[in-house]
Amino acid sequence: MQSNQKRSRPSGTRVAALAVGLALGSTGAALAADAAAPADTVYRGGTIHTIDAHDTLAQAIAIKDGRIAYVGPDAGVQGQIGPATKVIDLKGRTVLPGLIDGHMHPVAGGLDLLKCSLKYEPLTVPQVQERIQKCLDEKPAAGADEWLEVVGWFRYGIIPRGTPVTSATLDALHTKRPIVLHDSFGHSSIANSRALALAGITAQSQDPSGGRIGRGAAGAPDGVLEDAAQELVGEKIPKPTPEQAVAGARAALDAMRRQGVTSFLDAIGNPPDIEAFAAVEKSGGLTARAHFAPLIRPAEVPNVEAARKAVARVAAISRRYDQGGIRPAPSLTVRHVKLFMDGVINAPANTGALLAPYLENHGTASAPKWEPAPRREPEVYFPAPVLAELLIGIARNHMDPHLHTDGDGAVRAALDGVQRLRAALPGDDVRPGFAHCELVDPADYDRFADLNVIPVLSFQWEKPAPDTIEGTINTLGAAREAIIEPAGVLLAKHARIAFGSDWPVDPLDEWFALQVGVTREARAGHSPEYSGRLGSDPGLPQDFVVRAITANAAYELHEDRFIGSLEVGKFADLIVIDRDVEHVAPKDIAATKVLRTVVGGRAVYDSGEL
Ligand SMILES: [Zn+2]
Numbered sequence: 001m002q003s004n005q006k007r008s009r010p011s012g013t014r015v016a017a018l019a020v021g022l023a024l025g026s027t028g029a030a031l032a033a034d035a036a037a038p039a040d041t042v043y044r045g046g047t048i049h050t051i052d053a054h055d056t057l058a059q060a061i062a063i064k065d066g067r068i069a070y071v072g073p074d075a076g077v078q079g080q081i082g083p084a085t086k087v088i089d090l091k092g093r094t095v096l097p098g099l100i101d102g103h104m105h106p107v108a109g110g111l112d113l114l115k116c117s118l119k120y121e122p123l124t125v126p127q128v129q130e131r132i133q134k135c136l137d138e139k140p141a142a143g144a145d146e147w148l149e150v151v152g153w154f155r156y157g158i159i160p161r162g163t164p165v166t167s168a169t170l171d172a173l174h175t176k177r178p179i180v181l182h183d184s185f186g187h188s189s190i191a192n193s194r195a196l197a198l199a200g201i202t203a204q205s206q207d208p209s210g211g212r213i214g215r216g217a218a219g220a221p222d223g224v225l226e227d228a229a230q231e232l233v234g235e236k237i238p239k240p241t242p243e244q245a246v247a248g249a250r251a252a253l254d255a256m257r258r259q260g261v262t263s264f265l266d267a268i269g270n271p272p273d274i275e276a277f278a279a280v281e282k283s284g285g286l287t288a289r290a291h292f293a294p295l296i297r298p299a300e301v302p303n304v305e306a307a308r309k310a311v312a313r314v315a316a317i318s319r320r321y322d323q324g325g326i327r328p329a330p331s332l333t334v335r336h337v338k339l340f341m342d343g344v345i346n347a348p349a350n351t352g353a354l355l356a357p358y359l360e361n362h363g364t365a366s367a368p369k370w371e372p373a374p375r376r377e378p379e380v381y382f383p384a385p386v387l388a389e390l391l392i393g394i395a396r397n398h399m400d401p402h403l404h405t406d407g408d409g410a411v412r413a414a415l416d417g418v419q420r421l422r423a424a425l426p427g428d429d430v431r432p433g434f435a436h437c438e439l440v441d442p443a444d445y446d447r448f449a450d451l452n453v454i455p456v457l458s459f460q461w462e463k464p465a466p467d468t469i470e471g472t473i474n475t476l477g478a479a480r481e482a483i484i485e486p487a488g489v490l491l492a493k494h495a496r497i498a499f500g501s502d503w504p505v506d507p508l509d510e511w512f513a514l515q516v517g518v519t520r521e522a523r524a525g526h527s528p529e530y531s532g533r534l535g536s537d538p539g540l541p542q543d544f545v546v547r548a549i550t551a552n553a554a555y556e557l558h559e560d561r562f563i564g565s566l567e568v569g570k571f572a573d574l575i576v577i578d579r580d581v582e583h584v585a586p587k588d589i590a591a592t593k594v595l596r597t598v599v600g601g602r603a604v605y606d607s608g609e610l
Helices: 015-024 026-034 074-080 106-112 125-137 167-171 193-198 230-234 242-259 271-282 304-321 384-396 408-424 442-450 487-492 510-519 542-548 551-556
Strands: 041-044 047-049 060-064 067-072 086-089 094-097 099-104 148-153 179-183 188-191 211-215 221-227 261-266 289-292 332-334 336-340 359-361 370-372 400-405 433-436 454-457 574-577 594-599 602-606
Touching: 041 074, 060 074, 067 074, 094 099, 099 433, 099 454, 099 551, 106 242, 106 261, 106 271, 125 148, 125 167, 125 179, 167 188, 167 193, 167 221, 179 193, 179 230, 188 193, 188 230, 193 221, 193 230, 211 230, 221 230, 242 261, 242 271, 242 594, 242 602, 261 271, 261 551, 261 594, 271 289, 271 304, 271 332, 304 332, 304 384, 336 384, 384 400, 384 408, 400 408, 408 442, 442 487, 454 487, 454 551, 510 542, 542 551
Parallel strands: 041 086, 047 094, 099 261, 148 179, 261 289, 289 332, 336 400, 400 433, 433 454
Antiparallel strands: 041 060, 060 067, 094 574, 179 188, 188 221, 211 221, 359 370, 574 594, 594 602
């Protein structure tokens, strides 16, 4: 249904609704015309956090043609109720706008649910081997050339910490098959010798642009592939068939609606992902508003001229697949472009770009002596002139750049790039999102608000864990370690922080992520070395983490006129939950249960308890 295409002349008696209509353009005019008709659905008797500009609380909400027709006190909703209106008594339960995940990889996440997975668990090397052997043994008929991809490996959680995992680890398994083990962070893979051979990786192979081949004695590859080097093997692995990708998209949507996610950004949204969701949309199964950021790789843009071509390529993808402005029923939007500025700061990858060098152990394992490396590496993946050309080109095509920036060097270079963009196109409503920002130089905190750059943070990382403690403490040094995951300080500097889960880097668990955003503590039952809060950052207030995953993420997606808050005229994307997450004890946020997920007025998930 596309009620935004209905156009009726509003009558003079509907002045209040008309004012809303003018604010929202033609879409609001349809609302004004129907304002006197009863609502389709009314929810009343609840605690409704509207997440509007004033954090207004309401008790009742009325939905008509997929849009919000009323939100306010219970007393005022009576006039919306007609004989056919479905009235739901919330019995004091809490309503929020539908969750908006500003950075995830849904097809990969959905496919991972169907693959050989180590399930993000901290494991010893023998346990890793045992799990992978089990996957091999489950398919005895597989041919010697059939690849085995293993996902969900928590590299930073290896026991004992720092134990190397190389091709030798995988060569010890009983198989002739090529195996590639993917670190859940997505920045490292381990290939067995068979996989290295099939990919043609030898001692003579050069590191690709934006990547690194791990090497042992005499420069021989040791199976470790960082960032773009993963593609050397990746391009030999058969891509998921279109049918598999559709299965991945469906699995992802199922996981999302159970958690209350009603919109998302696919942060490497290339055509195979888009086509998978398009197939689901065609069959009527799309239950979240799908947004895509096609990727421009560093290797595609060796110079400024190539940058122009790359932007033209993604603009063509947008023209081909974008379904036009969003409407109450979920649809496909392709208006973002993804760029990786670096890898990850965590050891042993250390592929994040830093302003000052990583520390290296110049002592021994038992008597370590951590000192700055002789040179700063890696460099950011795009040189400044190329980045500026890309950002300006993206903005001119009415798209928003979405940059992966993990280390303080990548953040600085990206901010510099946006500064050039702002100078070139002053007043342009382009909304750059910077994903992750695990380490930001304090001198750059103010620049997020000044340049209107949105930090898109994965709150679940803001806790003591193998990746944030052992993964950074030695190679970053204590001073930088203390300021990683700078969410609270960025908020204090008025940055408009949005949330992005980065699923499947971690399991999809939005409510746990929101809890960590507040507490900066590990989950109950953690091992003792991960006690206490992470670093010196004050963390985020409870009401703010909700805003980050609703209104601010809607702004990041450039859809805040339509979604992200519960206001008259906006689409009826909302969730009913079993507790008031803005007021429960912070440690109880993770256990939040979604009772109903509503997208464009339609219930797409129901726990059966409402
Ligand atoms: Zn990501």
